[in-house]
Amino acid sequence: xxFVDEVKNAVTPRAALLVIGVLGLQLLFIASYVGALHxxxxxxxxxGVVAPQQMSQQLVTRLDGLPGGPLDPRTxxxxxxxxxxxxxxxxxxxxxxxxxxxxxTLLVASGGGTVLxxxxxxILTQVEDSQQRTVRTVDVAPxxxxxxxxxxxxxxxxxxxxxxxxxxxxxxISAGAKPVNRQRAVIRTGVMALYAIAGGIGGAIIIGxxxxxxxxxxxxxxxxxxxxxxxxxxxxxxxxxxTGIVGIGLAVLIIVIAGNPxxxxxxxxxxxxxxxxxxxxxxxxxAGTWAARSIAYFRGNAITGPLLxxxxxxxxxxxxxxxxxxxxxxxxxxADTRATAAxxxxxxxxxxxxxxxxxx
Numbered sequence: 001x002x003f004v005d006e007v008k009n010a011v012t013p014r015a016a017l018l019v020i021g022v023l024g025l026q027l028l029f030i031a032s033y034v035g036a037l038h039x040x041x042x043x044x045x046x047x048g049v050v051a052p053q054q055m056s057q058q059l060v061t062r063l064d065g066l067p068g069g070p071l072d073p074r075t076x077x078x079x080x081x082x083x084x085x086x087x088x089x090x091x092x093x094x095x096x097x098x099x100x101x102x103x104x105t106l107l108v109a110s111g112g113g114t115v116l117x118x119x120x121x122x123i124l125t126q127v128e129d130s131q132q133r134t135v136r137t138v139d140v141a142p143x144x145x146x147x148x149x150x151x152x153x154x155x156x157x158x159x160x161x162x163x164x165x166x167x168x169x170x171x172x173i174s175a176g177a178k179p180v181n182r183q184r185a186v187i188r189t190g191v192m193a194l195y196a197i198a199g200g201i202g203g204a205i206i207i208g209x210x211x212x213x214x215x216x217x218x219x220x221x222x223x224x225x226x227x228x229x230x231x232x233x234x235x236x237x238x239x240x241x242x243t244g245i246v247g248i249g250l251a252v253l254i255i256v257i258a259g260n261p262x263x264x265x266x267x268x269x270x271x272x273x274x275x276x277x278x279x280x281x282x283x284x285x286x287a288g289t290w291a292a293r294s295i296a297y298f299r300g301n302a303i304t305g306p307l308l309x310x311x312x313x314x315x316x317x318x319x320x321x322x323x324x325x326x327x328x329x330x331x332x333x334x335a336d337t338r339a340t341a342a343x344x345x346x347x348x349x350x351x352x353x354x355x356x357x358x359x360x
Contacts, residue, residue, distance in 0.1 A: 021249055028257050032276075036261035040271040042119045043069055048076035048085060048094030048107075059097065063127065070123055082107055086140045089294065089302035092270060093120045095135070102133045109141035111297025113268035114149045141297045144215055152213040153296060154265025156203055157288035160225050161259070163199045164232030165251045168192060172240040172247075185241070185325035189318060192233040200225025216296035224295065224307075228288040231310045234317030235284075241324040259285035281306070284313055 082094035239247030262280030280286035
């Protein structure tokens with residue numbers, strides 16, 4: 001046998017295609033993570049300005065014209081309103097100009113990402129210095145001292161996402177890559193739901209009472225975790241039902257390659273390039289990270305949108321999984337095949353006899 005024949009025997013066309021697919025995922029992983037995170041710059045950060053009427057619009061215009069467009073400034077009626085909008089996550093910071101004196105106040109929220117709040121402090125310090133003014137920073141929603149750079153929410157959601165697609169992958173490949181009948185699809189969905197509840201509660205207890213990394217409602221985080229795990233798991237099951245084992249790769253593409261770098265975890269959304277900023281909120285890691293930070297630091301505000309995104313993934317994944325399980329034609333279920341192939345008790349002799357008669 002020649003070397004080429006040995007290669008053909010060792011590597012089937014299907015295996016070769018899968019290896020090429022894995023190579024593609026690897027290169028996309030590098031491109032996505034490096035493309036999103038290699039050069040973080042704040043762009044169009046929602047920013048409030050509270051200033052005396054005679055200088056308010058002038059200051060907004062000046063901030064809007066900063067090189068690189070780091071801020072998207074808008075006039076806010078007062079400090080109380082600015083604080084409210086920050087807590088509602090409508091803006092990421094605000095400058096309160098003192099009507100007298102030369103010291104102004106910068107409001108930030110490091111709970112939404114310490115990298116962003118630090119960037120705002122640096123930008124506004126430079127602006128104030130150019131006007132011979134000083135600025136003091138007030139953190140309206142400070143990150144926990146045990147939550148380095150505000151990353152705990154992101155890592156928590158990443159863990160939930162990993163659990164979701166790994167559990168779904170195991171459920172699917174344990175008896176073939178496709179849910180071959182409706183009953184099996186229903187059972188997998190039920191198991192996925194139970195796993196999601198356990199994963200959500202477990203993650204919330206670890207991140208909160210055990211490690212003390214995140215404040216906020218433990219049960220609120222647990223509910224969010226269950227939804228994240230279930231949505232990721234069900235969309236993975238749906239992709240596997242649609243494309244077989246390739247569905248695992250598609251799930252990695254959506255959740256890991258596209259979802260993680262665009263989630264606003266390492267760098268909040270205003271610091272990401274336009275493409276990743278656009279897709280992040282629509283994917284489970286981004287929706288989950290935003291909601292986790294809101295629960296932990298912003299009194300649960302601004303989570304309706306992310307919860308709807310996660311619910312949509314869960315509903316679509318569940319519906320596709322169940323609908324695709326109805327495509328089975330008679331004889332495609334291995335269990336049915338085994339049942340058909342096995343002769344009924346006492347029928348062996350008749351079959352043999354019939355075979356003998358036929359042979360004869």
